[in-house]
Amino acid sequence: MSSQGKHVVFDVVGTCVSYDAIFDALDTRLGERLRAECIKPKLLGYTWFEAAEREYTYLSISNRYMRFYDVFASLFYRMLWMAGIEEPRKFATDDDLAYILEKFMDLKARPGVAECFQTLRDAGFTCWAFTAGDVKRVRGYFTKNGIDMPEENFLSCDSLKIGKPAPESYQPLLRQLDGDEVWFAAAHMWDVSAAKSVGFKGAYCTVWEKEPCTDLFGDMDVMEDTFPEMAKQIIAASGNGKDKISSKFKLYCLPNNLYNAVRNMTSSSQCNRGPVSDPVASFWNATPRKLDEYRSSQQLPSNADVVIVGSGLAGISTAYHILQNNPEAPFIVLLESRKVCSGATGRNGGHVKPDTYFNVPKYTKLYGPKAAAELAAFESSHVFAMKDLVERESLDCDFHLTRAVDVYLDPEHARQTEEAYQELVKAGVVNLHDVAFTTKRDAERISGVKGAQCCFSFTAAHLWPSKMVHGLLEKLLQKGLQLHTNTPVASVSTTPDSQGLWTVNTPRGSIKTPKVVYATNGYTAGILPEYTNVIVPVRGIASHIESPKGKSAPHLVNTYGIRFDSRNNDYLIPRADGSIVVGGARQRFWHNRDRWFGNIRDDELVDEATSYFDGYMQRHFRGWEDSGAEVKQVWTGIMGYSSDFMPHIGGIPEKPGQFIIAGFSGHGMPEILLCSKAVAAMVRDGVPFENSGLPSMFKTTAQRIASESSPLEESLRPLWETKIKAKLS
């Protein structure tokens, strides 16, 4: 954060620089021809910009954000058509367009802009630029016009992938300057009034629009005809206590529900994908821990060797592996939006259940038998990797090695699964030594689950995940890791600076670093928009069940998957204290897309699913009928489902030094630890993905990111369509 405490954020195109160069270019190139059609070049230029603004905004709000320049260029022939030209592509050529666009690189500063900046700086203001244009082109305007504008004070909608005037587009900067006096200055009333509505003070210059139309936009704090006058009036109006803007007030002191509403304004834009405040308490995180809201220092460091975003198992175990046995330990800063481990890791089922057989046929179809076998082996090895970690680091996290029992309740589903399993046995590609199959005859007695049609068992584990994370974190802090909780990353610069450093922006300041690791799970698209629809936030629900003392409740020694059919299944772990953690309840809400898919609201329960867990043990387990078992707590959590079912691991394409470890599709416990070990080797030693030992399908690639297809959504569509059809009939 700037130490000066007073800031003016300027819009650039149309405000600091005029459109005249484009209008002149239109005139030079097409003027005569246009006038022959009774079209004024300047009017055409104006409508072209206006139309481009509209399409840019429409694309942005429909989640198809495009660079303004690309939108503008694409509309050229359409504008000619709209102006009344019958054959636009005969009337003008691509060369004409290229000529005009070249002039777009050379927009001239409006009179008095340089003086305005200087006056403000002399009065202690920091000047910023926030543009809908692309950074390279728009920065060039300042350079070419001899106006100083440091790169770090420059923000583009391109990095947020949200076009102005969406309120969320202004908020990251407001948060970054939290508590200071922050002005927004523009020559577009729509821009100033939108910025003002989220907490900026508004300064408007009439130089472009002449008519402010205050009946539409309201009055601004400063309204002047020239830039030097505007600067003087900002200074005159500044420092007045009652006017001082606090973004904290505007953004953080809103009642909680309103704050979330502003932040989330659901699904209409990509930025609303960060963790929401005040998630419901989970059983695992109910008791406060000393590191919950820990910050290693009051100020955020300005530089780091590595910045890790996210304090779930993925972030913490990546840090662990980077620092383990490392005599040249890098300086790592770990940033967490909320409390430590307040995401999925602190809200899950605690089940480390490798997928040893169930999805093997599905993955064989998608990725081939060898890859499917590799994945199954990788997951199985995880159980022991977790055990080794717990023992090596003496982590107090209720770790228990166990067997998972997968129980099938639907006869047809049981039959199909048995058939597929027998095929796997015959094929001999996947190692099934640890998998035991029990037919219907013995399934209910072996599993203890009523109505079991068959069951499978294999080695698994259960634990208290957030205890594991906190235990590791304590050790990492001793090794020099810096932790900063309640520090959401708002954005990361779109390009590295001249020294190859990325800028990680938070409301508490920015950090320059050569390496960024995104361990952001379902929230990844919030700061890596290219992963929108690639890693989808998905809401799940779990519960904690207990029997009153003195009641008879058989102690369960296995963990469970209870499969009602091919889609609906619950997961369950028995805790050593006799209580149960069980999650799932898909039957209650999965048909209703908005209730869970693309949903980040872990600050509320899924009401229609909450009562699902009442009487659960009595319903399903032999001997529990008189247990008196009752639900003590229900909570929600946000997972990151990958559109092709595989996590995204490794170097992010075209972003050297940036890495991702995310998208575990609600199944991270048997995948994350070894993935984090591999990512750490990439970050620390530059090990290529191919030598990391990870299943090849995990590699994040440009192709996977750009893919339009989503096997995940395809598999769910019939479920959602059934609901729509039912509604229509």
Ligand SMILES: Cc1cc2nc3c(=O)[nH]c(=O)nc-3n(C[C@H](O)[C@H](O)[C@H](O)COP(=O)(O)OP(=O)(O)OC[C@H]3O[C@@H](n4cnc5c(N)ncnc54)[C@H](O)[C@@H]3O)c2cc1C
């Ligand atoms: C209800 C539920 C039950 C589950 N049960 C199981 C189970 O039994 N077994 C299993 O294997 N898996 C289960 N899962 C999935 C499992 O919990 C996840 O796969 C795993 O925890 C993911 O870990 P992570 O570190 O990638 O993500 P998270 O634990 O979600 O951590 C990501 C962190 O990043 C932070 N963050 C995100 N964006 C930003 C930002 N911009 N700035 C700063 N910080 C940010 C978040 O606040 C969060 O703390 C379950 C999940 C849920 C929700």
